[in-house]
Amino acid sequence: MLTQPPRSVQVVRKTIYVVVLAALGITAPFALGLGLLIRRASGESWDYKERWRGVWAFAVLCALIYGLMFRFLHPYPFLFSEILLGLRAHNLGRAVEWMGGLWFYHSLLAPVVALLCEGLIPTTRRVTMIPRQSLSSPGETRAQEHLLARGFHRIGDQLLAGFPEQLGGHGTVGRPLGGSLWQWVVDGFFVFPLYTLIYHAVVAGQSGTGKSELLRRIAYMDAKIYHMKVIWVDGKGDWKDAAGFKLAMQKAG
Incomplete structure (x- = not known):
């Protein structure tokens, strides 16, 4: 959950945010649109930390390109002069054309805009993740298989x-x-x-990561919660998986 700053700080941030949006809407609408899309894609994800790191790296790269172009090409004097000439000559088409060039140049700042907007009004869904469990050692795996071989009923009863x-x-x-x-x-x-459940799906993962267990839980859920008929096809013919599925269906009723 996001920690809310003091009320006065929120008001100042919202004011700056509105001013920034208005200014960017006039001078850099392409950068504004792309920045808001980047912000949304980065904020509405479980791996938001990795995505925002990527946005930071992309922002540094784009800002570097923007600065180099500003340093060596000097685009502002040329673009502004062409826009003013078009306006003075009442040639709106020419003015809009060069204004588009200015907007295109500013589009390099899209990731910077995303960071700026997120810094002013945070919208990222911050979630505390559960650490990934490490894979069992060979000894633990053999012990688990031994328990499975001896106690399917107990394993089935503890399916969920x-x-x-x-x-x-x-x-x-x-x-x-x-x-x-x-x-x-x-x-x-x-x-x-x-x-x-109307879509096809593929469950992929290393050995021992819980693929079969996940499928058994989905099968149990389909039968118990959604009252569906479930057909289990095992290409390997593993009798332990078959027994586990049978007990899951018995538990589901």
Whole structure:
């Protein structure tokens, strides 16, 4: 959650923000539009820190190019003189044409505009992420497999231990670790909306990262929450996965 500054600071920031938007809307509308798009794409994501780091790097690069062009090409005197000549000659087409050149030159400042707007009025969804769990060691993996081989009923009964089965009418499959699907997070849990089940999906990951467990949870959710018939096809023919799926369906009723 964002920490709100004092009321007086908020008023000053909003005033500066409005003035900046108005000034940029006249002198650099391209930069303003692109900057707002960059700000939105960077702020509405779970990995906002990485995205804003990229925006900072991009802003430094664009500012460097902008400064080099300003230093060696001196675009302002030429552009402003052409705009004034067009206005004095009542040739609006010429004035607008060179004004477009000025706007295009200012578009290099789009990432700077994104940083400026975010600094004045922060809109980024700041979320405390759960640290990624490290993969089990070979010994731990063998111990887990041994427990699975001996106690499927216990594992099946704890399929969703510690998780609510549904939140906001959506089935729950676990806790979020990262990504940009913040719309699917409710009260700190990752849900799987019903409408997403009409799409094909691929679950990819290293061995031991929980692909089969995720699929079992989705299958359990489909049967228990959404009352769907679930067909499980296992190309490997792993009897442990088959037993785990069977127990999940029994638990779902």
